[in-house]
Amino acid sequence: MSTQDLRRATSVVTPMPEIQTTTAAKRTDLHPSVPPYLKETYSWAYLSPRALAFFDRPWVVSAILFGNYRRLQRALLDEVEPGLTVLQAACVYGDFSKNLAEFLGPSGKLDVIDVAKLQVANCERKLKGFPHARTLLADAAIPRDAAYDAVTCFFLLHELPDEYKCTVLNALLRSVRVGGKVVFIDYHRPHFANPLKGLMSLVFKTLEPYAKSLWRRDIATFASAPERFEWRKQTYFGGLYQKVVAHCRGPFLSQAAPRQR
Numbered sequence: 001m002s003t004q005d006l007r008r009a010t011s012v013v014t015p016m017p018e019i020q021t022t023t024a025a026k027r028t029d030l031h032p033s034v035p036p037y038l039k040e041t042y043s044w045a046y047l048s049p050r051a052l053a054f055f056d057r058p059w060v061v062s063a064i065l066f067g068n069y070r071r072l073q074r075a076l077l078d079e080v081e082p083g084l085t086v087l088q089a090a091c092v093y094g095d096f097s098k099n100l101a102e103f104l105g106p107s108g109k110l111d112v113i114d115v116a117k118l119q120v121a122n123c124e125r126k127l128k129g130f131p132h133a134r135t136l137l138a139d140a141a142i143p144r145d146a147a148y149d150a151v152t153c154f155f156l157l158h159e160l161p162d163e164y165k166c167t168v169l170n171a172l173l174r175s176v177r178v179g180g181k182v183v184f185i186d187y188h189r190p191h192f193a194n195p196l197k198g199l200m201s202l203v204f205k206t207l208e209p210y211a212k213s214l215w216r217r218d219i220a221t222f223a224s225a226p227e228r229f230e231w232r233k234q235t236y237f238g239g240l241y242q243k244v245v246a247h248c249r250g251p252f253l254s255q256a257a258p259r260q261r
């Protein structure tokens with residue numbers, strides 16, 4: 001990331017929310033409300049049983065991602081290892097969570113969180129054979145106190161309004177321990193000659209109004225303390241998709257020195 005990006009990131013993003021106490025996080029986790037953007041923009045995709053029945057198949061997700069579902073899953077799995085404790089921020093249609101749980105193995109742990117009850121119940125069903133994996137009703141905007149070796153965020157950011165992108169991204173960065181990483185897989189600005197650029201522009205305009213900011217901004221620019229992380233980016237499929245890895249180099253101040261009462 002350039003110095004200019006760093007300066008922009010620290011000056012324009014909304015401030016990082018205060019780290020929650022464990023009790024506060026648990027209380028909010030029990031009854032998170034469905035955020036307005038999800039109800040207003042994405043109920044057709046995530047909040048109805050009919051949508052779930054249609055979309056929750058690997059071939060459908062693969063078609064939506066122009067055949068890149070497996071490739072992008074592999075790109076994510078390349079960043080984790082068996083035995084790690086991992087947070088998956090939001091459910092994903094298809095077999096993503098099952099494959100992640102399988103890859104981490106019984107010596108690992110997987111927490112999948114989602115803010116929609118329907119999605120949580122569905123993911124619980126898919127993870128039944130994996131006792132080291134659990135699914136929780138929780139908002140990814142609540143930080144989880146450096147509890148994880150790795151955090152994965154698969155195509156969630158583009159569905160969030162920019163202010164919420166900042167809050168969720170900063171919460172995920174705070175949820176990883178020093179030395180751990182947060183892995184984002186999401187949309188990216190395609191190369192100018194990518195033949196899908198026009199089509200994706202239209203899809204975003206009609207169905208995904210918050211996605212285009214990932215064409216304009218690096219994911220790192222949504223972080224309020226980007227300098228605490230080593231950022232690495234790789235693009236795929238003519239630039240349409242990206243993997244961004246934020247490797248945690250040092251603690252947040254509130255993690256290093258607990259506040260005095």
Ligand SMILES: C[S@@+](CC[C@H](N)C(=O)[O-])C[C@H]1O[C@@H](n2cnc3c(N)ncnc32)[C@H](O)[C@@H]1O
Pocket residue numbers: 035038046061089090091092093094113114115116119138139140141154155156159168
């Ligand atoms: C990961 S995203 C998109 C994934 C991808 N398009 C797919 O194939 O499923 C979709 C999920 O994010 C969840 N979600 C949206 N906002 C959230 C938030 N703030 N916290 C946790 N989950 C959230 C939705 O309920 C939905 O299940």
